[in-house]
Amino acid sequence: MDSSAIRDKTVLVTGGAGFIGSHLVEALAPHTEVRVLDDFSTGERAYLPEDVTVIEGDVRDPIALQRAARGVDVIFHHAAVVSVSQSVDAPRQSNRTNVDASLLVLEQARQEDARVVAASSAAVYGHPVELPVSETAPTEPTSPYGVQKLALDQYTRLYAELYDLPTVALRYFNVYGPRQRGPYSGVISTFLEQARAGEPITIDGDGEQTRDFVHVSDVVRANLRAATTGETGEAYNVGTGERISIGELAETIRDATDSSSPIVHREPRPGDIRHSGADISKADRALGFEARVGLESGIRSLVDDEPAPLASPIGDDTVADPE
Ligand code: UD2
Numbered sequence: 524m525d526s527s528a529i530r531d532k533t534v535l536v537t538g539g540a541g542f543i544g545s546h547l548v549e550a551l552a553p554h555t556e557v558r559v560l561d562d563f564s565t566g567e568r569a570y571l572p573e574d575v576t577v578i579e580g581d582v583r584d585p586i587a588l589q590r591a592a593r594g595v596d597v598i599f600h601h602a603a604v605v606s607v608s609q610s611v612d613a614p615r616q617s618n619r620t621n622v623d624a625s626l627l628v629l630e631q632a633r634q635e636d637a638r639v640v641a642a643s644s645a646a647v648y649g650h651p652v653e654l655p656v657s658e659t660a661p662t663e664p665t666s667p668y669g670v671q672k673l674a675l676d677q678y679t680r681l682y683a684e685l686y687d688l689p690t691v692a693l694r695y696f697n698v699y700g701p702r703q704r705g706p707y708s709g710v711i712s713t714f715l716e717q718a719r720a721g722e723p724i725t726i727d728g729d730g731e732q733t734r735d736f737v738h739v740s741d742v743v744r745a746n747l748r749a750a751t752t753g754e755t756g757e758a759y760n761v762g763t764g765e766r767i768s769i770g771e772l773a774e775t776i777r778d779a780t781d782s783s784s785p786i787v788h789r790e791p792r793p794g795d796i797r798h799s800g801a802d803i804s805k806a807d808r809a810l811g812f813e814a815r816v817g818l819e820s821g822i823r824s825l826v827d828d829e830p831a832p833l834a835s836p837i838g839d840d841t842v843a844d845p846e
Contacts (some may be wrong), residue, residue: 528545528555529551529554529597529750529751530553532555532556532595533558533804534556534557534595534596534597534599534750535557535560535591535597535598535637536560536599537561537599537601537602538582538602538603538642539557539558539559539560539566540559540566540571541561541605542698542700542708542739544559544561544599545566545570545571545702546701546702546739546740546743548570548571549572550743550747556576557576558576558591558595559571559573559575559576559577560578560582561578561602562579562580562602562660563579564710567702568700577590578591582602583584583624583627584628585627585631585764588624588628588631592631592632592634592637595635596638597639597750598631598632598638598639598640599642599750600628600639600640600641602620603642604668605668606668606706606707607646607669607707609668609707610667611667611668614682617668618667618671619669621668621671621672621674621675622671622674622675625641625675629682632690633686633688636751636754638690638691639679639689639690639691640691640693640746641675641676641690641692641693643673643695644668644694645695645696645735645762646663646664646665646668646669646802647662647669647672647673647694648663648729648799649661649662649664649665649669650797651796651798651799651800652665654766654800655800655801656707656736656760656801657736657802658757658759658760658802665796675692676694678695679744680692680758683755684756689756689761691749691754691756691757691758692758693745693749693757693759694760694761695742695762696735696737696760696763697709697710697711697734697735697738697799698736698738699711699712699737700739700740703739710769711736711822711825713725714776715822718777718780718782719780719782719815720784721782721783722784723785724777724784724785724786724789725788725789726770726773726786726787727769727790727791728788728789728790728791728795729770729788729789730768730769730770730771730773730788731768732797733766733768733797733798733800734761734766734767734772734799734800735766735799736768736772737761737762737814738814738821740815740816741761741812741815741816742821743815744812745759745761745806745810748810749810757809759805759809759810760801760806762800762801762813763801763817764801765800765817765818766799766800767818773786775819775822779822779823792841796835
């Protein structure tokens with residue numbers, strides 16, 4: 524499949540019951556036949572629409588993967604060990620999922636002649652030498668997780684080059700939105716929980732560090748664009764191009780929740796990246812991608828517990844037939 528539309532195709536979403544994967548599944552399901560491969564270690568069945576085919580299994584299991592991928596046109600590869608700290612504690616373990624299983628996915632895609640859209644990460648850049656960070660910036664990850672995402676990212680490119688497989692790697696910056704929770708979730712969900720509970724909002728270090736927070740609905744749209752672009756064999760940054768300091772974020776969330784939580788400072792996080800922000804001009808050029816949800820309205824919809832503002836991202840030109 525090159526630049527044809529994704530409508531009426533069969534797609535597989537690995538990690539489809541997780542935070543980002545389940546939003547993608549929700550957007551795809553009304554228009555395409557969707558299969559989900561998930562071991563439900565962190566994902567939730569309740570996130571999945573009824574009409575998707577669920578294969579409960581581990582992405583590291585070649586039999587489960589083979590079953591899930593048979594006859595598919597596109598594989599959205601989101602299954603991963605997402606915790607940076609877990610990768611530091613047990614690098615070989617996360618490597619098995621983040622690298623070995625990703626190679627299995629690519630091999631399976633080769634068998635099926637399927638497109639692959641792979642979830643890479645801003646973690647590939649490590650400490651940025653220049654802001655905003657473009658895709659040509661040096662890649663020097665600061666964690667096993669980053670090294671593993673870089674391996675995935677490079678294999679994804681190489682499969683396009685060596686085997687002519689249409690592949691795209693999406694380098695996510697700080698993704699947030701509904702369903703992000705648990706001990707390894709992002710700072711926005713942590714601050715929101717703290718503010719709602721009236722507990723101290725815990726800033727690591729001076730709070731002057733900055734991040735580029737991108738709403739999960741924008742990440743879904745980037746995936747849909749990547750599923751049809753002719754510009755394959757490439758990696759694209761997925762962010763907003765805007766940065767906010769963690770201190771300002773804490774205040775924004777406290778205000779949005781009308782919370783009286785104190786804002787407190789803890790020790791800085793060891794190895795924390797000081798600033799991170801995406802140059803999204805390549806994604807704009809090649810995918811027609813640009814973030815639509817501003818941070819304030821994204822936080823507002825989380826506070827109001829509104830459903831994700833993705834209503835139907837597939838209703839736009841993303842999946843329209845290309846004539
Ligand atoms: C993000 C990604 C990670 C990896 C990394 C690459 C998330 C959840 N994680 O890690 O997968 O791609 O980028 O660089 O998107 N903070 C506080 N208080 C808290 C929690 C966090 O101050 O209670 C700070 C933290 O020290 C950091 C910032 O908030 O400076 C963002 O932390 P995070 O864990 O949400 O995401 P990050 O950027 O470390």
